[in-house]
Amino acid sequence: MQTKVYSLGGIVVDVIIGPVTEIPQDGNVQTLKFMELRRGGCAANICFGLGNLGLTPVLVGAVGEDFGEYRSWLERHRVDCTSVHVSQTRHTARFVCTTDRANAQIASFYPGAMAHAALDMSNHVDVMGLDPDGYKRWLAERRGADDFVLPAGLAAKGI
Numbered sequence: 001m002q003t004k005v006y007s008l009g010g011i012v013v014d015v016i017i018g019p020v021t022e023i024p025q026d027g028n029v030q031t032l033k034f035m036e037l038r039r040g041g042c043a044a045n046i047c048f049g050l051g052n053l054g055l056t057p058v059l060v061g062a063v064g065e066d067f068g069e070y071r072s073w074l075e076r077h078r079v080d081c082t083s084v085h086v087s088q089t090r091h092t093a094r095f096v097c098t099t100d101r102a103n104a105q106i107a108s109f110y111p112g113a114m115a116h117a118a119l120d121m122s123n124h125v126d127v128m129g130l131d132p133d134g135y136k137r138w139l140a141e142r143r144g145a146d147d148f149v150l151p152a153g154l155a156a157k158g159i
Helices: 042-052 065-076 112-116 136-141
Strands: 005-008 012-020 034-040 058-063 080-086 093-100 105-110 127-130
Touching (some): 005 042, 034 042, 034 065, 065 080, 093 112
Parallel strands (some): 005 058, 012 093, 058 080
16 A cells, blocks of 8 residues: 655745835836746645655645636646635635846735645544644644654644
């Protein structure tokens, strides 16, 4: 039987826009010449990588109803999305990066559905990767958290 690997955490759509020539003054609008949407989020990226290595990782997190295309893409790359909660009231998280001509960046983050995730995992998890953003609480509240040990070679950044 194949080991089940769970990745718990961020599922984010990155929005890259620019370049801006200056920050617009109140009431002014600046037309942008470039916008790109990228699939992001630590947990989703980890699952994508593991899927490409031949595993079938389980993604655990929360998204909005706008997750459909991203879900399809992940599933085409062997990611199990059945443990992803879809919020009826919040969008999928967004990271917005605005760049200027010198590639200086203004970064903004909207947590969306992941800010309201209530996650409960079974005690039958073989290996879990934890996204450090917002899930320290989950680990601290997990029964037996003091006994939580990662297999050799794995690290849990930020915990």
